[in-house]
Amino acid sequence: MLTPEQRSFYDEQGYLIVRQLFSKEEVAFYKAHYMRLRGQGTYPGDLAGVDVTGNDPLKKYPRMIHMHRWDEVSLKWLIDPRLNAYLTALTGREPYAVQTMLYFKPPGARGQALHQDQYYLRAKPGTCIAAWMALDDCDEENGCLQLVPGSQHWPVLCTVPADTTQSFTDVTVPLPEGTPVVPAIMQAGDVLFFNGQIVHGSLPNRSRDRFRRALIGHYIEGHAEIVARFYHPVLRMDGTPLELGQSPDGSECGVWVERDGRRTIELAAVQAGPGKTE
Ligand SMILES: O=C(O)CCC(=O)C(=O)O
Numbered sequence: 001m002l003t004p005e006q007r008s009f010y011d012e013q014g015y016l017i018v019r020q021l022f023s024k025e026e027v028a029f030y031k032a033h034y035m036r037l038r039g040q041g042t043y044p045g046d047l048a049g050v051d052v053t054g055n056d057p058l059k060k061y062p063r064m065i066h067m068h069r070w071d072e073v074s075l076k077w078l079i080d081p082r083l084n085a086y087l088t089a090l091t092g093r094e095p096y097a098v099q100t101m102l103y104f105k106p107p108g109a110r111g112q113a114l115h116q117d118q119y120y121l122r123a124k125p126g127t128c129i130a131a132w133m134a135l136d137d138c139d140e141e142n143g144c145l146q147l148v149p150g151s152q153h154w155p156v157l158c159t160v161p162a163d164t165t166q167s168f169t170d171v172t173v174p175l176p177e178g179t180p181v182v183p184a185i186m187q188a189g190d191v192l193f194f195n196g197q198i199v200h201g202s203l204p205n206r207s208r209d210r211f212r213r214a215l216i217g218h219y220i221e222g223h224a225e226i227v228a229r230f231y232h233p234v235l236r237m238d239g240t241p242l243e244l245g246q247s248p249d250g251s252e253c254g255v256w257v258e259r260d261g262r263r264t265i266e267l268a269a270v271q272a273g274p275g276k277t278e
Pocket of ligand 1: 090101103111112130132144145200201202214244
């Protein structure tokens with residue numbers, strides 16, 4: 001299913017958009033399902049983010065997390081054979097599934113500052129990989145995902161404080177001036193696969209009336225032996241749990257330095273783990 005062109009795009013850029021992997025009918029089903037769940041109450045792990053003001057739209061539509069642990073629809077999506085086929089082809093081996101998330105991102109909602117997922121998951125050996133499915137058409141106006149092509153080759157960078165007027169999370173990674181950040185312009189039903197090391201995030205939803213809903217699965221490579229505690233139980237792609245170890249709380253991180261007139265990354269320190277989840 002993965003074409004040679006898709007393979008080389010992913011290897012070079014660190015991400016790949018597969019167009020219309022899910023049908024319009026499926027998208028309509030998931031949208032209705034999650035809007036109904038959101039309207040029905042609160043769930044473990046609901047997150048509106050830091051600095052939530054009285055009129056923050058995220059208060060009304062907090063992100064849902066790990067729904068696959070209590071919602072059969074989410075579990076089935078997480079291990080869907082289409083996602084598995086791409087993830088297996090991209091990483092060379094069937095991965096393990098560890099997380100679901102649903103971002104509602106209503107008009108006016110903040111985004112998530114640039115970050116690397118591996119900072120949170122700390123899967124080793126190897127890294128993590130995400131499947132990010134658009135439930136609404138998304139572009140720069142409603143806060144589509146943005147990525148730094150090629151950054152999958154970087155180590156996990158040491159984090160710095162984020163601008164919490166723009167981001168619902170409070171850490172980000174510094175980038176040298178002029179580093180290209182590209183928008184992932186997608187239609188509902190497209191799936192974006194991205195490497196766990198790649199720098200990505202999103203800006204606020206500046207539209208007047210367009211949600212930017214996304215259903216997201218996080219996976220770790222099939223040779224991983226440890227992952228951060230928050231992501232247990234780890235699942236095989238048939239939905240059965242398996243025992244993996246827990247990664248230590250904290251990891252080495254890189255900082256930008258100038259060498260021979262070039263910006264490069266040097267491993268500098270061990271930074272504490274996020275202490276909370278993404
Ligand atoms: O959807 C977003 O705006 C951020 C999602 C994200 O960063 C992730 O799934 O790792």
